[in-house]
Amino acid sequence: MTLLHSPRIVVALDYADAASALALARQLDPKACRLKVGKELFTCAGPAIVEQLQALGFSLFLDLKFHDIPNTVAQAVRAAAELGVWMVNVHASGGRRMMETTRERVEGLSHRPLLIAVTVLTSMQQDELAELGVQGTLEQHVLRLAALTRSSGFDGVVSSAQEVQPIKQACGAGFLTVTPGIRPASAAADDQARILTPAEAIAIGSDYLVVGRPITRAEDPLAALHAIRQEIGEVV
Numbered sequence: 602m603t604l605l606h607s608p609r610i611v612v613a614l615d616y617a618d619a620a621s622a623l624a625l626a627r628q629l630d631p632k633a634c635r636l637k638v639g640k641e642l643f644t645c646a647g648p649a650i651v652e653q654l655q656a657l658g659f660s661l662f663l664d665l666k667f668h669d670i671p672n673t674v675a676q677a678v679r680a681a682a683e684l685g686v687w688m689v690n691v692h693a694s695g696g697r698r699m700m701e702t703t704r705e706r707v708e709g710l711s712h713r714p715l716l717i718a719v720t721v722l723t724s725m726q727q728d729e730l731a732e733l734g735v736q737g738t739l740e741q742h743v744l745r746l747a748a749l750t751r752s753s754g755f756d757g758v759v760s761s762a763q764e765v766q767p768i769k770q771a772c773g774a775g776f777l778t779v780t781p782g783i784r785p786a787s788a789a790a791d792d793q794a795r796i797l798t799p800a801e802a803i804a805i806g807s808d809y810l811v812v813g814r815p816i817t818r819a820e821d822p823l824a825a826l827h828a829i830r831q832e833i834g835e836v837v
């Protein structure tokens with residue numbers, strides 16, 4: 602197991618106000634985890650919360666899953682880069698031109714965030730994809746979108762940890778896999794469908810584990826984070 606990317610746990614701060622997000626962040630440690638700001642928190646708290654969390658020393662995944670015409674997404678990602686975030690994502694289904702334009706637009710900036718594209722949401726299952734008219738298996742669709750993401754010059758994908766092995770085989774070991782849908786054995790699945798435990802995800806080669814409710818809704822979030830870090834061998 603390589604710990605090159607340590608800390609590998611990215612805590613999803615899915616809160617409806619800045620104060621709650623900051624209160625949780627202050628219980629955690631930038632050496633033990635990274636943080637993710639998603640649609641809910643960013644919509645209510647805006648760029649200020651990104652700056653406040655970064656000022657606490659955390660590296661930040663700005664998870665706004667952009668999906669729009671190439672110029673709009675490229676400019677939005679550029680704005681995210683200017684906020685100094687560590688990682689930003691788009692939906693791979695926005696297509697090659699959207700991703701290539703984005704990549705070109707952030708090239709040459711003094712700080713370029715990692716560019717990641719979402720393949721198939723971890724809440725989705727095979728029958729829901731069929732309803733959208735997607736042909737073949739869910740794994741085939743994930744791999745199609747991962748290959749497109751790689752050849753568009755992005756750094757990696759968001760997928761379920763269940764698909765990490767075939768993604769690494771098809772796209773190379775250095776192509777990053779960011780995996781939500783992580784659930785310790787005792788935790789509820791909530792609205793996630795394709796889940797693995799932290800230990801399973803790491804064993805299979807996942808680079809970063811996105812974990813929200815199992816930490817943020819725990820009675821003791823720091824203890825929950827510590828238990829997951831122990832499970833993946835990040836601390837002894």
Ligand SMILES: O=C(O)c1cc(=O)[nH]c(=O)n1[C@@H]1O[C@H](COP(=O)(O)O)[C@@H](O)[C@H]1O
Pocket residue numbers: 613615639664666690719721722723724759760781782783791793811812813814815
């Ligand atoms: O891009 C993401 O981060 C993401 C993609 C995906 O396919 N599934 C997924 O759950 N996420 C995010 O990962 C987090 C998972 O949170 P929990 O289910 O509470 O652990 C949420 O903030 C989701 O928005």
